[in-house]
Amino acid sequence: MITAEQRDKLRGWFTGRLPDDLFESLVEVTVDREEITVVGRIPGPRLAADVSEAERDAAVRGRIQEFRERTRDERMAVARDAEHRFSKKVSWGVECAGERALFTHVAAPVMTRLRQPERQVLDTLVAGGVARSRSDALAWCVRLVQRNTDDWLGELRDSLDHVQRVRERGPDTDASTQDDGPDSQESARD
Known part of the structure; x- marks a missing residue:
């Protein structure tokens, strides 16, 4: 755990x-043991007031894709510097018109031991088509907890x-290394 x-x-x-011109603003920099994720805000596409929700969603996805491709070299140069300096992989994401998109990021394996009742929960999620595997089911559970207990x-x-x-x-290391002798403890108890 890193400090504030x-x-x-x-x-x-x-x-x-x-x-300076990469993002409108830096939204978030998060870090864990494996990865640093940098998320910035980019301008949304200019749209007419009467566009459909489908057109708006497609335009936002298009803007995000355009940004990702156009800025790849700049972002990778920053990532190389950061990876050398901090010894962690760097991942990127953007917020655009209220939507958040993360680009390729680390999916770190996590080892866990589960008893039968917990495995049955995962197996039910797999059997119900909610997840493709126990691993996906466990990730789904973590996302659910995260969303509901933020x-x-x-x-x-x-x-x-x-x-x-x-x-x-x-x-206080100075006080703890000072030896006042056995009598000093006795008088402190009196």
Whole structure:
């Protein structure tokens, strides 16, 4: 788990390193053990007020695809620098007209041990066509928990940030290494 200060430094590095005209704004920089994901806002397509929802959706998807192809070289140059500096893969995404799209990103394997009742849940999702495999079913479950407990997960992450800051401060090492002798403990108990 990285600290809030480390996250701020990472976001600051990307803010400074990205070309000024790449995004309208930098929306999010997230990091875990394997990957850094950078998401920026791009302008939506200009559309007439009376376009259908299907036309709007297609135009937004087209704008995202155009951005992805046009900026590939710039983004890959930044990614190479970041991967060298931070030893993590860099993935990209955009927000455009209220839609979010992530480009190729890391799908890291996660090993878990499940008892029969939990495996039966996954097998039911596979049998019901919700997922193609137990792995897909487990990913589906994680996304469902994430979507339904977003506030709670945010509070938990904030708490973990606080714990990390307390750990970094540690005990006062000067006081803990000072030896006042056995009598000092006795008088403190009196």
